[in-house]
Amino acid sequence: MLIRAGDTVEVVTGADRGTRSRVIQIDRVAGKALVENVNRVYKHVRRSQKHPQGGRLSKEMPVQLSNVMFVCTSCGAKSRLGARFSDKGAKERFCKKCSAAVGEISPPHTGHAKK
Ligand SMILES: [Zn+2]
Structure with a gap:
C-alpha cells in the first residue's frame, strides 16, 4: 500500500466517483483512507455538554483503498x-x-x- 496521507486521490467508484481530494488519514490495518469531503455522512448526536442542542453532524467516513486511485x-x-x-x-x-x-x-x- 503506497498511498499516504497528504496525497491527492480520485474516487473511482460509488457515490463520490470522480471526486479528487486529499487523503487525511490512512488506516493500514483496515485498508481504508479518510478522504476530505468524500463519503460524508450525517451522524445524529444526542444533546451533551459539547452539543447542547444535539443534532446532525456531517463528517467523512473512511473509504476502502481499492475505491480510490492515486493522482x-x-x-x-x-x-x-x-x-x-x-x-x-x-x-x-x-x-x-x-x-x-x-x-x-x-x-x-x-x-x-x-x-
Ligand atoms: Zn505520472
Whole structure:
C-alpha cells in the first residue's frame, strides 16, 4: 500500500466517483483512507455538554483503498504506484504511467546505490 496521507486521490467508484481530494488519514490495518469531503455522512448526536442542542453532524467516513486511485503530481493522471531504488540508493515511489518519482519511502542506502 503506497498511498499516504497528504496525497491527492480520485474516487473511482460509488457515490463520490470522480471526486479528487486529499487523503487525511490512512488506516493500514483496515485498508481504508479518510478522504476530505468524500463519503460524508450525517451522524445524529444526542444533546451533551459539547452539543447542547444535539443534532446532525456531517463528517467523512473512511473509504476502502481499492475505491480510490492515486493522482500523479507530475502527469495529473490517476495511476498506480510502484516502488524502486533511486540512483542514490533511496527507496522511492513512482508513477507507473509517467515513471516520475513521487517521494522517497526510505533514506538512501549505499548498498542500493547505482555505481
Ligand atoms: Zn505520472
